[in-house]
Amino acid sequence: MQLSGIHHVAIIVSDYEKSKHFYTSILGLHVVAENYRHARDSYKLDLQLPDGSQLEVFSFPDAPQRPSYPEAQGLRHLAFTVASVDDYTAYLVSRGVSVEPIRVDEFTGRRFTFFADPDGLPLELYQA
Structure with missing residues (x-):
């Protein structure tokens, strides 16, 4: 058994529309799917890079900020x-x-x- 690649990376954003604009209009990632999940009051945006790998962008109400400085454990x-x-x-x-x-x-x-x-x-x- 072996892994064959990375399919996607998922991130949570604070301002869905601002981040959607950044990743699609500025970075040029292609929208594969965009779904609003009413039960979670959350968007899920699937974006694809030219090599086929994907970035999943989620919005969740009241998600805590990511600690960055000093760098936190994790991604x-x-x-x-x-x-x-x-x-x-x-x-x-x-x-x-x-x-x-x-x-x-x-x-x-x-x-x-x-x-x-x-x-x-x-x-x-x-x-x-």
Whole structure:
């Protein structure tokens, strides 16, 4: 038995419409499905990346904020591969997204940088 890949990563957001705009209009993820779950007063938005992996975006009323600084145990960040960290960073900045300075991974020699979603979830761009 072996795992064959990551199907999806799920996140909970504080402002559903703001996060939907960020992930679809700014990051360009494709909407697979969008459902409102009345019993939970919650949206579930399934988004797909070009490689087929997915991001599930949930909204829940009164969800607690994610502790980040100092970093808490659990998921540290979500990394996306891009052809050019420089080009994608320039694109994000042109859309008003704050991006950290580009760095080079000391072990792989690959370029990367971090930015955040509307809730401050750390996101990484990693050059393929």
